[in-house]
Amino acid sequence: MQDSALFDHITEKIRLKSEMTAVFICLEDFTSNFFAPKNDDEMQRVFDNLPPALAQVMKDSYLQEPVTHENQSLVHKHVEDLKDKLRTLRVVQLTLAFQPNEEAIAIFSDWVKKNITVDTIIDLQFDKTIVGGALLIADGQYKDYSVRKKLAGRFQIQRDEIVGLLS
Amino acid sequence: MIIDPILLIFLALAVTVLAVVLLVMALAYAKNGQKLHQSEELNRHLQEQMSEKPIKLLENAHEKAQELIDEANRHANEILASSKAYEDNSNVALKEKLAQLEKDQEAVFETASAEMKSAYQDLLSQIQEQDMNALKSMTKDIQSDVLADFKEFRGTLEKETINSEKVVKEKIDEEYLQIEKELQDYKKQKYQKIDEDIYKILYRVSEMVLSQGITFDKHKQLVLEALETAKKEQVFK
Numbered sequence: 001m002q003d004s005a006l007f008d009h010i011t012e013k014i015r016l017k018s019e020m021t022a023v024f025i026c027l028e029d030f031t032s033n034f035f036a037p038k039n040d041d042e043m044q045r046v047f048d049n050l051p052p053a054l055a056q057v058m059k060d061s062y063l064q065e066p067v068t069h070e071n072q073s074l075v076h077k078h079v080e081d082l083k084d085k086l087r088t089l090r091v092v093q094l095t096l097a098f099q100p101n102e103e104a105i106a107i108f109s110d111w112v113k114k115n116i117t118v119d120t121i122i123d124l125q126f127d128k129t130i131v132g133g134a135l136l137i138a139d140g141q142y143k144d145y146s147v148r149k150k151l152a153g154r155f156q157i158q159r160d161e162i163v164g165l166l167s
Numbered sequence: 168m169i170i171d172p173i174l175l176i177f178l179a180l181a182v183t184v185l186a187v188v189l190l191v192m193a194l195a196y197a198k199n200g201q202k203l204h205q206s207e208e209l210n211r212h213l214q215e216q217m218s219e220k221p222i223k224l225l226e227n228a229h230e231k232a233q234e235l236i237d238e239a240n241r242h243a244n245e246i247l248a249s250s251k252a253y254e255d256n257s258n259v260a261l262k263e264k265l266a267q268l269e270k271d272q273e274a275v276f277e278t279a280s281a282e283m284k285s286a287y288q289d290l291l292s293q294i295q296e297q298d299m300n301a302l303k304s305m306t307k308d309i310q311s312d313v314l315a316d317f318k319e320f321r322g323t324l325e326k327e328t329i330n331s332e333k334v335v336k337e338k339i340d341e342e343y344l345q346i347e348k349e350l351q352d353y354k355k356q357k358y359q360k361i362d363e364d365i366y367k368i369l370y371r372v373s374e375m376v377l378s379q380g381i382t383f384d385k386h387k388q389l390v391l392e393a394l395e396t397a398k399k400e401q402v403f404k
Contacts, residue, residue: 108394132389147381
């Protein structure tokens with residue numbers, strides 16, 4: 001598979017910023033093997049910290065063929081190119097009022113990759129004070145679509161009515 | 168040339184006159200010279216006399232003065248001798264006189280002193296009596312003045328007290344109204360604050376209830392709705 005297609009294939013599988021950071025760590029761990037060789041079992045476990053789908057893609061990309069003195073520099077360059085590609089990924093920060101499970105993450109990531117670009121990943125944050133909905137930061141813009149804001153708006157609009165109820 | 172005989176006569180006359188004048192002048196000169204010589208002789212003679220006379224006069228004067236001085240000295244010594252004797256006599260007499268005078272004066276002073284003492288005592292008694300009378304009258308005056316002043320003071324005090332009471336009462340009323348107004352304002356502020364706090368509490372409670380009341384699926388739905396809204400608003404360029 002050609003490099004760009006491989007990179008696209010890898011980036012498709014990355015959903016979150018945390019996963020991207022984990023890929024970086026795994027790649028660092030992988031390239032450190034060039035100078036301090038690990039045994040085969042250890043090598044197989046390099047990418048195990050990643051989500052299964054992503055881990056499999058990484059293994060298929062880098063662990064199919066052993067790294068020798070001859071192809072070491074090539075592999076190293078390939079890894080650096082991948083890292084450069086990962087640094088160009090588009091990030092959308094999403095602050096939620098709940099901790100999403102795998103299914104929810106997959107739903108959100110699919111929506112983002114489908115409706116924005118395939119190389120967009122999500123930087124997930126958690127803040128229960130927003131009650132529900134989300135805070136969104138993308139392309140330098142900040143948007144508040146939280147339930148808190150709607151509630152505050154409703155309280156402001158109906159303030160007199162509420163205060164009337166209190167008295 | 169023939170000279171006029173008149174002129175000649177005239178000339179002769181003139182010469183004659185001149186000669187006569189010269190002769191007269193010569194005679195006069197000679198006479199004056201002789202007089203001068205005589206004067207000088209006389210002057211010399213007089214000067215000699217004068218130089219001799221003062222010396223003699225001085226010598227005479229000196230002798231006379233010396234005689235006078237001797238006489239005066241003699242006389243002075245006599246006077247001194249007599250005055251010394253007089254002095255001694257005078258001293259003795261003076262001492263006696265002084266002693267006598269002293270005794271007389273002592274007696275006089277004693278008498279005068281006794282008289283003065285009695286007079287002073289009498290005067291003192293008089294003054295004391297006068298002072299007592301004056302003091303009594305002053306006390307009476309003071310007493311009457313004080314009583315009058317006291318009455319006046321009392322009247323003024325009563326009047327002032329009544330006025331002060333009135334002023335204080337007005338002040339108290341004014342203060343009371345002020346405090347009442349402040350209290351009302353304070354109550355109003357407090358009620359407003361309470362309303363605000365209750366409002367905030369209500370809001371917080373609503374948040375908390377909603378936060379726990381929203382289901383997991385509802386959360387997912389809300390997030391997707393947020394993403395859709397952002398897409399519609401073209402947040403993702």
